[in-house]
Structure formats: structure tokens, C-alpha cells
Amino acid sequence: xxxxxxxxxxxxxxxxxxxxxxxxxxxxxxxxxxxxxxxxxxxxxxxxxxxxxxxxxxxxxxxxxxxxxxxxxxxxxxxxxxxxxxxxxxxxxxxxxxxxxxxxxxxxxxxxxxxxxxxxxxxxxxxxxxxxxxxxxxxxxxxxxxxxxxxxxxxxxxxxxxxxxxxxxxxxxxxxxxxxxxxxxxxxxxxxxxxxxxxxxxxxxxxxxxxxxxxxxxxxxxxxxxxxxxxxxxxxxxxxxxxxxxxxxxxxxxxxxxxxxxxxxxxxxxxxxxxxxxxxxxxxxxxxxxxxxxxxxxxxxxxxxxxxxxxxxxxxxxxxxxxx
Amino acid sequence: xxxxxxxxxxxxxxxxxxxxxxxxxxxxxxxxxxxxxxxxxxxxxxxxxxxxxxxxxxxxxxxxxxxxxxxxxxxxxxxxxxxxxxxxxxxxxxxxxxxxxxxxxxxxxxxxxxxxxxxxxxxxxxxxxxxxxxxxxxxxxxxxxxxxxxxxxxxxxxxxxxxxxxxxxxxxxxxxxxxxxxxxxxxxxxxxxxxxxxxxxxxxxxxxxxxxxxxxxxxxxxxxxxxxxxxxxxxxxxxxxxxxxxxxxxxxxxxxxxxxxxxxxxxxxxxxxxxxxxxxxxxxxxxxxxxxxxxxxxxxxxxxxxxxxxxxxxxxxxxxxxxx
Numbered sequence: 001x002x003x004x005x006x007x008x009x010x011x012x013x014x015x016x017x018x019x020x021x022x023x024x025x026x027x028x029x030x031x032x033x034x035x036x037x038x039x040x041x042x043x044x045x046x047x048x049x050x051x052x053x054x055x056x057x058x059x060x061x062x063x064x065x066x067x068x069x070x071x072x073x074x075x076x077x078x079x080x081x082x083x084x085x086x087x088x089x090x091x092x093x094x095x096x097x098x099x100x101x102x103x104x105x106x107x108x109x110x111x112x113x114x115x116x117x118x119x120x121x122x123x124x125x126x127x128x129x130x131x132x133x134x135x136x137x138x139x140x141x142x143x144x145x146x147x148x149x150x151x152x153x154x155x156x157x158x159x160x161x162x163x164x165x166x167x168x169x170x171x172x173x174x175x176x177x178x179x180x181x182x183x184x185x186x187x188x189x190x191x192x193x194x195x196x197x198x199x200x201x202x203x204x205x206x207x208x209x210x211x212x213x214x215x216x217x218x219x220x221x222x223x224x225x226x227x228x229x230x231x232x233x234x235x236x237x238x239x240x241x242x243x244x245x246x247x248x249x250x251x252x253x254x255x256x257x258x259x260x261x262x263x264x265x266x267x268x269x270x271x272x273x274x275x276x277x278x279x280x281x282x283x284x285x286x287x288x289x290x291x292x293x294x295x296x297x298x299x300x301x302x303x304x305x306x307x308x309x310x311x312x313x314x315x316x317x318x319x320x321x322x323x324x
Numbered sequence: 325x326x327x328x329x330x331x332x333x334x335x336x337x338x339x340x341x342x343x344x345x346x347x348x349x350x351x352x353x354x355x356x357x358x359x360x361x362x363x364x365x366x367x368x369x370x371x372x373x374x375x376x377x378x379x380x381x382x383x384x385x386x387x388x389x390x391x392x393x394x395x396x397x398x399x400x401x402x403x404x405x406x407x408x409x410x411x412x413x414x415x416x417x418x419x420x421x422x423x424x425x426x427x428x429x430x431x432x433x434x435x436x437x438x439x440x441x442x443x444x445x446x447x448x449x450x451x452x453x454x455x456x457x458x459x460x461x462x463x464x465x466x467x468x469x470x471x472x473x474x475x476x477x478x479x480x481x482x483x484x485x486x487x488x489x490x491x492x493x494x495x496x497x498x499x500x501x502x503x504x505x506x507x508x509x510x511x512x513x514x515x516x517x518x519x520x521x522x523x524x525x526x527x528x529x530x531x532x533x534x535x536x537x538x539x540x541x542x543x544x545x546x547x548x549x550x551x552x553x554x555x556x557x558x559x560x561x562x563x564x565x566x567x568x569x570x571x572x573x574x575x576x577x578x579x580x581x582x583x584x585x586x587x588x589x590x591x592x593x594x595x596x597x598x599x600x601x602x603x604x605x606x607x608x609x610x611x612x613x614x615x616x617x618x619x620x621x622x623x624x625x626x627x628x629x630x631x632x633x634x635x636x637x638x639x640x641x642x643x644x645x646x647x648x
Contacts, residue, residue: 070394273597
């Protein structure tokens with residue numbers, strides 16, 4: 001390992017044990033070497049596993065009672081059924097520790113593979129199982145600390161296109177409401193916002209950005225606070241559909257004419273009581289692509305991990321005001 | 325068996341084989357006797373099974389990518405987790421044959437029990453497994469041809485209350501749009517409509533009733549046709565949330581002031597672009613009650629099957645017109 005990375009064994013040990021004072025570029029090199037070796041071993045172990053031990057796969061998601069995740073679960077189950085395989089779905093409730101326990105239990109059941117929408121930011125805990133041949137595909141958020149396939153939305157490009165559209169309509173003061181940047185999707189979407197603003201020469205104004213907003217009520221409060229401030233935004237960018245719904249509610253309640261651009265489409269967006277634009281993508285395709293990739297792995301595919309990206313598009317939603 | 329039912333063995337055979345020309349009251353007696361004997365045998369077999377063989381239960385539902393079912397799945401999974409049990413969810417896609425195949429596969433896996441939202445109208449196919457000790461709870465629709473616990477919405481009373489509310493507001497011409505009466509919930513809700521109308525002395529007018537409507541587009545067409553007829557309805561009763569959404573769309577599009585009363589609440593109903601009333605009930609409680617009952621059975625409860633009824637209530641939804 002140390003030889004592959006070109007560093008001392010002591011450095012390898014310090015990186016693995018997450019000790020401080022390791023130069024970032026050394027840590028990168030060590031992790032890359034670990035990843036590569038680990039992945040080679042996994043691929044070999046996986047091909048040694050007999051293909052279909054339990055005819056069961058597992059899906060770890062945040063919350064089944066959320067249409068985004070249940071749509072993914074339905075697609076994964078559909079692909080599984082075509083392979084005569086049952087799907088066990090478990091919920092991590094956005095809790096990284098619960099995710100680890102659920103992962104361990106599903107591995108103990110000897111499922112043939114796992115689709116994971118990770119809650120935590122560090123998935124090195126999966127490495128021992130991966131090295132023993134557990135096939136895994138990460139969905140919506142990329143893996144960290146382990147090499148594996150992933151299927152992701154093109155978050156950065158989608159947010160860029162959304163902001164570019166608002167800028168093209170003449171907006172210069174755009175209120176931005178997103179979830180915590182600790183979450184991959186929120187981080188990427190915020191990055192897209194910054195890139196689009198910078199590209200148009202519009203300064204990034206911290207007073208117009210609220211992060212860590214995770215539900216409709218919080219979103220409504222964030223929008224209200226920005227509208228009540230001096231020189232309020234003429235448009236809003238909302239980072240996911242829960243935030244968008246809260247923004248719709250508050251903008252409608254006030255009769256505000258501010259433009260609204262929200263990431264994620266959602267059921268009944270076409271019947272929202274005011275116009276909005278959504279950054280839409282094919283949620284079913286997310287689930288389908290992940291499940292198809294997993295069954296390729298179960299079928300013996302030992303190629304280098306791939307990252308599949310699902311594109312986005314802008315769609316007009318909501319009803320025109322005053323039609324009644 | 326014939327002795328218990330007080331009929332000839334030939335009659336028993338004819339009832340079991342579903343032959344014609346058996347008097348209904350004889351058939352009833354035979355089926356009741358079969359049910360009672362079957363159930364006694366099941367309860368004994370169930371108690372002989374060692375409690376926790378696979379630490380897995382199964383859930384058979386129509387479609388996971390429908391928030392009603394995914395909410396139920398999430399609750400069943402939550403109760404299962406509290407019992408250190410995994411949940412396998414399979415979709416019947418409203419196809420009785422697929423339901424039977426899914427049932428057989430889950431029994432082959434030796435799950436500890438099943439929650440079933442039945443697609444078909446006849447569940448006598450489950451009897452052999454039930455008699456070997458498979459615990460089952462039927463959800464949202466009652467079992468037929470087998471004795472088992474069930475958890476149901478109070479459909480008839482809910483529809484009655486909804487129509488009574490429209491009548492109290494002075495409506496006499498009420499358009500009714502429901503799914504096929506072959507479906508238990510649609511049949512019960514339609515029965516509630518008839519009872520409420522009869523109680524108020526308002527004649528049941530076939531020209532104001534559309535049955536077999538199963539999606540929003542069909543509902544929008546049904547509402548449009550009734551509004552375009554002579555002497556159009558001043559109010560609509562819609563039999564489930566998919567039908568309600570189609571009715572909202574069509575009524576909003578026309579700027580119609582007709583009242584709307586829809587069975588089932590739904591996410592974002594509060595943001596629909598016109599007022600409506602929904603007949604709401606606790607969907608989580610449906611799933612929770614079914615799972616709790618199943619684990620009571622797994623824990624050894626051999627009491628006579630129970631029917632748990634979930635109550636409904638009327639809730640105002642939608643936004644007031646012209647607030648923008």
C-alpha cells in the first residue's frame with residue numbers, strides 16, 4: 001500500500017486512522033491507492049461469490065413516505081422483479097448511524113447487493129463488506145471513502161441553468177434558499193448558483209442566501225424575512241421541492257409577484273396557485289439506472305466504477321394568477 | 325365440515341368448487357363453516373410455528389410510487405423495525421394474478437407474516453397457507469374467502485358525512501365521480517352517498533353518477549361532461565384523491581364555482597388553486613394498526629379475527645379564489 005502511494009507506512013497509518021497533520025495531497029494519494037487496491041480486491045471477491053444467493057437486494061433510503069424516495073423504491077423493485085429478486089427497503093431517517101446499522105443488518109442477511117442513498121458523508125464503513133464482495137450502487141449522493149458506482153442528478157448544471165434563466169429575465173437580486181451544504185445535492189446546487197452569478201458579473205450577496213433550510217415552514221420564514229428586508233429580492237431560487245412548496249405558500253399568501261425557480265419537480269406542481277419554474281429530472285430514471293447497474297454487477301461485471309449523470313430541464317408550472 | 329354446516333357433502337363440494345345453482349343461504353352456511361374450521365386450524369398452526377423464523381414480514385400493495393401506499397409502507401416498516409424485523413414490499417399493480425404470485429413467493433421465503441392490500445376480490449387462494457400458520461392482516465379492503473384481521477377506513481360513514489355537508493349547504497344536484505364499484509372502497513363510498521341522499525329525500529339520479537373513473541384525466545372529462553349537460557350539478561363528490569385532483573383541474577380551468585367534496589386528503593391539498601373539502605383520515609394509522617395487529621399475531625395471539633375501523637373527518641382545503 002505504502003509502495004503504491006509512494007509514502008511511508010507511518011503516513012498510511014495516519015491517514016487511515018484519520019489523524020491530523022497529514023498534508024492533504026499525501027492523504028489524497030494514500031486514499032486513492034487504498035481505493036484502487038480495495039476496488040480490485042472487491043471485484044475479485046464479487047466474481048467469486050456465487051451469483052444469486054438470496055435473490056434479495058436491499059435499498060437504504062431516507063424516508064419511504066416521501067414521494068421522491070418511494071418513486072425510486074418502486075423503480076428499483078420493478079427492475080428487481082424482472083430479475084426474480086425481492087427488494088427489502090429500509091429507512092435511514094437521514095441518520096448516518098442508523099444507516100450504518102441498516103447496512104450491517106442487510107449484509108448479515110446476505111443480500112445480493114445494495115442501492116444506497118447515503119445519509120452520512122463518510123462511507124468507509126462499507127469497505128470491509130465491499131472487499132468481501134458486496135455490490136453497491138450509490139444513488140443521488142456520491143460515495144466517499146469507498147469506490148462504487150453512483151447515479152447522480154446533474155445538480156450543478158441544473159442550478160446554473162435555473163439562475164441563468166432568472167438573469168436573462170432581468171433579475172439581479174435573487175434570494176437563494178437551500179438545505180445544509182453538508183448535503184451533497186445542496187452543496188452542488190449552491191455551487192451552480194455561484195457559477196451562474198459569477199458568469200453574469202452579478203456579485204454573490206450573503207444577505208440573499210439562507211442555508212440549512214430543510215422544511216416548508218423554514219422556507220416560508222426565510223422567504224418572508226428576505227421580502228421584509230430593504231431592497232428585497234425580485235426572484236427566488238429554492239434548492240429542493242420541500243423548500244419550493246414553502247416559498248409558494250409564502251409568496252401566494254402575500255400576493256408577491258416575485259419569480260420563483262425551484263429545484264425538483266413534484267406532484268401537483270402544475271396546480272400550485274401561482275406560476276413557478278422547476279428544474280426537473282426523471283426520478284424514475286434515477287432508480288432504474290441504479291438498479292440496472294446493480295444487476296450488471298451481480299451478473300459479474302467487474303469494470304471500473306462508473307458515475308451516471310441524469311440531466312435536468314426547466315419546466316413552467318403553477319396556474320396563472322387570477323384565472324378564477 | 326358438512327356436519328358443521330348442516331348440509332350434504334355434495335353441497336360442500338359444489339360451494340368449494342364455485343359451481344352454479346347453489347342457494348345463496350346454503351353457500352353462506354358452508355363458507356362460514358369452512359371459515360370457522362379453517363381459522364381454528366390456522367390459529368393452532370400459527371401457535372405451533374416458532375415465533376421468529378426469518379425476522380421478515382411482507383407487504384403486498386398496489387403501487388409504491390403512490391404516496392398513500394408508500395406512507396403505509398413507511399409505517400409498517402417502522403413498526404417492523406421496532407420488532408427487529410425487515411420488511412419486503414411488493415407491488416401487485418392492481419392485478420389479482422400478480423397478487424397471487426407475489427403471495428406465493430413471499431410464503432416460499434417463509435416470511436413471519438403478511439400485510440395485504442388486496443387487488444382481487446377473492447382471497448380463498450390464501451387459505452392453504454393460512455391453515456399452515458401464515459399470519460395475515462388485510463388493509464384498506466376486507467378479505468373474502470378467508471378469515472383474517474382487517475384494518476379499514478370508515479368509507480360509508482365518511483361519504484355519508486360528506487354528502488350530508490353538501491346537502492346542508494343547500495345543494496340538491498350533486499355530481500358523483502367514483503372508481504369501479506368492483507373495488508371495495510368505491511362501493512362503500514357510493515353506498516354512503518346513496519344513504520345520505522335517501523335520508524334527505526333527494527332522489528338518486530343516474531345521470532349525475534359516473535363510475536369506473538380511475539385517473540385525473542378521466543375525472544376531468546367526467547366533470548366536464550356533467551357541467552356541459554342541461555341543469556348541471558352545483559356540487560361534486562369525488563371518490564378518491566386521484567379523481568379529486570382531476571376535478572380541481574377542470575373546475576379551476578373553467579372558473580366554476582361548484583362546490584367540491586373529495587374522499588381522501590392529499591399532500592398539497594391546502595395549496596390547490598380553489599376551495600375544496602376533503603374527507604380525511606389518518607393514513608399512517610392505517611399502516612400502523614395493521615402492522616401492530618400482525619405482530620400481535622406473530623406474538624401468539626390466537627383470538628377471533630378483528631376488524632379495526634379508522635374514522636374520517638371533513639377538512640377545508642385549497643386557497644380562496646382571487647387572493648393574488
